[in-house]
Amino acid sequence: MTSNKGPATRVAVLDDYQAVAERMADWHSSEHPLDPVFFSDHLTDEEALVERLIDFDIVVVMRERTPLRAEVIKRLPRLRLIVTTGMRNAAVDAGAGVLVCGTESLGTPTVELTWALILALQRNLRIEEESLRNGRWQSGSIGSGLAGSTLGVLGLGRIGTKVAAVGLAFGMDVIAWSQHLTPQLARDRGVEWVSETDLFQRSDVLSIHLQLSPRTAGLVTERHLQAMKPTAIIVNTSRAGIVDQDALAVALGSRRIGGAGIDVFDTEPIAATNPLLTAPSTLLTPHLGYVTRQNYELFFQGAVESINAFLDGEPIRVVSRG
Structure with missing residues (x-):
């Protein structure tokens, strides 16, 4: 030196x-x-x-x-x-x-936070924790189990592959799609390749794991959200720009989808006017994926x-x- x-x-x-x-x-x-x-x-x-x-x-x-x-x-x-x-x-x-x-x-911290959001949403932990602190034992919310449900992974790279592996360990049916994902690569990673349309229609939990680029910006549109089950949740620990943020807020506000776990926002720190702050059935974290x-x-x-x-x-x- x-x-x-x-x-x-x-x-x-x-x-x-x-x-x-x-x-x-x-x-x-x-x-x-x-x-x-x-x-x-x-x-x-x-x-x-x-x-x-x-x-x-x-x-x-x-x-x-x-x-x-x-x-x-x-x-x-x-x-x-x-x-x-x-x-x-x-x-x-x-x-x-x-x-x-x-x-x-x-990459593992983001995988862990992804599953923290999924589990908290599926078991209504935010609602139940607040209810408990306010003196009520079991508020009446009923959670959903993961075994036998379908995990959709949008992007099967380094992080998406690990998220998929946890889904398999929970006994979920795991499906995946992205613009460059091939059926063979999906099989090699133990999951089922599906079409873009099937990914959104079949997922009970949809987790996003893509890099933000001109190719992926705005990839998830109002059309995709409309195609999802009304009970489905969407989790984004990747980048906000992959999802049409206005369409997501509308889908949540109208209860067109079941909920969302969001760790990334179009402006960070989040703007006080961001409609996701008041949207129902959401769990929001301040970009903690890597923290x-x-x-x-x-x-x-x-x-x-x-x-x-x-x-x-x-x-x-x-x-x-x-």
């Missing part, structure tokens, strides 16, 4: 909502002196963002909480490196002339590793060279 005893490299760590980034890694573990500053608030105004970052050499961004558009990046003359947690970040303009590196990440101690340690320790490797002149986990 090359020794560097010059001025400290200034590092901005953005959107540290829970004020945990500093203790999740040793930010002074190398011969490169770092001057990290941790910001727990969230800026939406780009002028304020530029003003905040103007004197920093490196920016660490948590997932896609703060967009770094090319127009912003080009106004930061000192910026030499962006580190994103994970290896994908659609909110960072990778072609803006600044090196972007990433970290490793775990575990183990993942945070992996994110921030990985960020320090990426910074030190960059300062050594040997960048690792390169997402884009700008």
Whole structure:
């Protein structure tokens, strides 16, 4: 490792909502002196963002909480490196002339939260817990069991495959579809490939596990929601933009579907006017899919590793060279 005893490299760590980034890694573990500053608030105004970052050499961004558009990046003359947690970040303009590196990440926390939402919705845990605290024993709600019901998985990648495996363990019939999923690949993963139409019509629980891209944006439309069973629930721990949010709010408000577990929103933090906040039969969480101690340690320790490797002149986990 090359020794560097010059001025400290200034590092901005953005959107540290829970004020945990500093203790999740040793930010002074190398011969490169770092001057990290941790910001727990969230800026939406780009002028304020530029003003905040103007004197920093490196920016660490948590997932896609703060967009770094090319127009912003080009106004930061000192910026030499962006580190994103994970290896994908659609909110960072990778072609803006600044090196972007990433970290490793775990998919299992999102799988676990997906099933927490499914189980809580199926057994009415929110209603029953509130009822119990208000002095009523068994409120009258009747939950639905999972064994023998149908789990539909939209997207059978790394996370979707693990969600499907849990469904099989619960004794569910598991079906799957996505634009590039083949019947053979579905069989290899122990599930039944079905058509797009069948996925929505047959699912008692529909769980979304796609990456947001131009191909998947707005993929789930009013037509798909109308095709679902009135008792079916939809769970989204992926990205809000995959689902038509207005159509989802209408389907819930009219009780066209049975409920929804939602961890991702079109604006984050969620806007106070978002109709999902008042929609019936919903369980909403503030984008907690990846939020575990183990993942945070992996994110921030990985960020320090990426910074030190960059300062050594040997960048690792390169997402884009700008």
